[in-house]
Amino acid sequence: MMDARRKANLGALLIAAALVLAPVVVGMSFGNAWVRILDFAVLYVMLALGLNIVVGFAGLLDLGYIAFYAVGAYLYALLASPHFGLHWPIWAILPLGALVAGLFGVLLGAPTLRLRGDYLAIVTLGFGEIIRIFLNNLNAPINITNGPKGIARIDSLAIAGKPLAKGIEVFGFTIPGLYLYYYLFVALALGIVFVTIRLQDSRIGRAWVAIREDEVAAKACGIDTRNVKLLAFAMGASFGGVAGGLFAGFQEFVSPESFGLMESIMVLCMVVIGGMGHIPGVIFGGVLLAVLPEVFRHTAAPMQQWAFGKVVLDPESLRMLLFGIALIAVMLYRPAGLWPDPRHRRELAARR
């Protein structure tokens, strides 16, 4: 017993050390561009964890999840930019973003309660597009979102009035802004992981999985499937809202094109490829799919240059091609994801 606890503590310590050192190692070996990619990877992990509640736990296929990211991002942009002349602090905007995105989650959930599978996917896909199109067109008659031009000069994320972008000095060292963003994002992502783990192993978490497994039986067990599903939508969406707010304050610019269908599909792939319903798997999927495309972007052209003397396929299409192949391979050979719940892995092994 003691031994197991010791092991767990050691594991936690190692993970903490890895999380603290990651940007330092990455920054020193590959440069600051990669720290920025790391920052984005953490944002994607938050999104993947949020979507995992809806898709992985409750089994509701949602293809419009990025809409909640957009809601969070635009809320931050509107409340902390010269656009309306508002400059709210981060501690006010992020919880509000979670709340508003959660409300949007309920708004999407309510009309889709009777739908499942493909039909639910189509409706949620439509919802994602509606939000994006609204953002694109809400610049007239009253200019709310500034339309396709997006909102610029957003206040950069600041804690206690100090913008993180400028870096801070500790014991004579200056910790650059990109690192500070990383630590802020990781702290919030850890909060999301904590909430998700607690929810998974609770009465509510069991109710979600029960709905995924058999909705009729879940009802007969006394689960109010309507409320419990709406709760899943709201929880998932609120995580997306937080990530969106961070995204806006990090980029200092938002425009509707950041929130297209491809992004929704990307986040869904993170969940599915990582291992639906398995938290470590989903985190792994998020990091993998956020980082791998960047690796391709940076290596595809030079490698072709070296091999053929010219660039045969442009890196962008090659990226999508490889991504498609990888997706098919995962579905064929690891249908439960790259890092599935050990319980389900045993299942798959048993069926072979």
Added chain:
Amino acid sequence: MTVLLEARGVGKRFGGVQALKDVSLTINAGEIYGLIGPNGAGKTTFFNVLTGLYARDAGEIHFAGSPLPLGEPHRVAAAGIARTFQNIRLFANMTARENVMVGRHARTRAGVIGAVLRDGRTRGEEAAIRRRADELLHYVGIADRADDLARHLSYGDQRRLEIARALASEPKLLALDEPAAGMNATETAALRVLIEGLRADGATVLLIEHDVKLVMGLCDRVAVLDYGEKIAEDVPAAVQKNAAVVEAYLGGSLG
């Protein structure tokens, strides 16, 4: 004897098919009440109407002194009716214990905040859910399979697990939809022992069953449905001799 459930004039129509027509019956507390009838007679439809999966078109159902809510299965479960399904419906990728723990849902309260904070009350509730689940698994005789996924259990054990899950909601009425379907003789005998044990412990059971021997041996009273109508209701021995029942099962006399 107190009346636990009273159905009056219950009707249900699917398009042109009158699946249930003016069905009235009463179930007394503490009895095992059988519901039989040829295939398609409306037994399962009655179950689904009773448990709120279908909304009834006509009639009233009073349960434990108050009217049953229409078309809201989770409220029916909360009111105290738990059921099993003709074609087993377990949560296949959850363990046996987790299945029974889900069954406690209607009798527990913890929400999101409790789950995240894990305060004393939530922890206590969670421990009680787990303890009760283990007790029930033991009660139906599959305690040793608690950590196995439901899908890995044998057919007979899956039937038992479904009963344990139903019992987890502390039902006043336990409704079993063909619990012996697909069972071999040994499994059926074991099931009979289990249901007799339930009766000894004071449970009220509504039983749909095709296995006539099981029904006649177990039930205190039996109702017979044919083409959605109740054609008889009596003690098993009298029902067996009822002319209308014999005709429904074997067809009318020749010539």
